[in-house]
Amino acid sequence: MTIERQGRPDAVIFDMDGTLFETDKLLIPVHERVFRTLREEGLYVEEAPPAERLLSCLGMLLDDIWREIMPGSSEAARRRADELLLQYELEGLLAGEGALYPYVEETLQQLKEDGVKLFVASNGLEGYVKGVAEQKGIASLFDGVYSAGEYNTASKVDLVARLLQDHHLDFPASIWMVGDRSSDVEAGRGNGLKTIGCAYARYGRASELEDADVQINDFRELLELRL
Structure with a gap:
């Protein structure tokens, strides 16, 4: 050493x-897409939280983030949110966002x-x-x-x-x-x-x-x- x-x-x-x-330069548009897809799939039909609320939770474990900003959500909704978040973030990165x-x-x-x-x-x-x-x-x-x-x-x-x-x-x-x-x-x-x-x-x-x-x-x- x-x-x-x-x-x-x-x-x-x-x-x-x-x-x-x-992160906000990538995450704000991704946030909108995630909650739009969750609504379309019937997994989370409550009003989407503001993107700023998601940004304020950065640093937490993802499951804790979803529990914080999607109170009352199902485990299926949180798992799907993980999948969508990763998919849309990678698409954004490939497009040069962030x-x-x-x-x-x-x-x-x-x-x-x-x-x-x-x-x-x-x-x-x-x-x-x-x-x-x-x-x-x-x-x-x-x-x-x-x-x-x-x-x-x-x-x-x-x-x-x-x-x-x-x-x-x-x-x-x-x-x-x-x-x-x-x-x-x-x-x-x-x-x-x-x-x-x-x-x-x-x-x-x-x-x-x-x-x-x-x-x-x-x-x-x-x-x-x-x-």
Whole structure:
């Protein structure tokens, strides 16, 4: 294991939505299609929740999201919503919809050139998380892309623990967890990592990042941090 390099990390684990990927540019039109199809299929006939409500739930496990925004929905409706969400998100990505936050690609490139191992840990579906990385041209920069959908983990704390174990990342390595929601901060702190809150994201409450070791307002700040 490499020795900590004066505050620079040996590895950085990133959330996807609201951290690397500006999700609303893809998810708002997808949201409309999902609920239109559910209504057409008779699986959820209540009024569709506002897209902003779905965006505010990003970072949660999908089943918890559907229970939150589709109260009283059946398991069949939630499973179908999973299928439709993935289908429409992938179609949107293939069509070029959605965008990385400013300076994400070049900052990841620089970290990679500096010898930092890069990972993704997301509570999203496997096909979506890997699809964003592939379609936006950053998949090759990561040493691993982990999702709750692939590993069926109960929390992001568990998902990050699995990642750390698989890649033999432990003390004395310096490892950072970077994300925009309280679940990211909890995942980092729960695994003994330094936590960085992305205050530029708009999907959660500012208070969710209060326990992060540091907050950033521009992705490029990662290159200057010493923790």
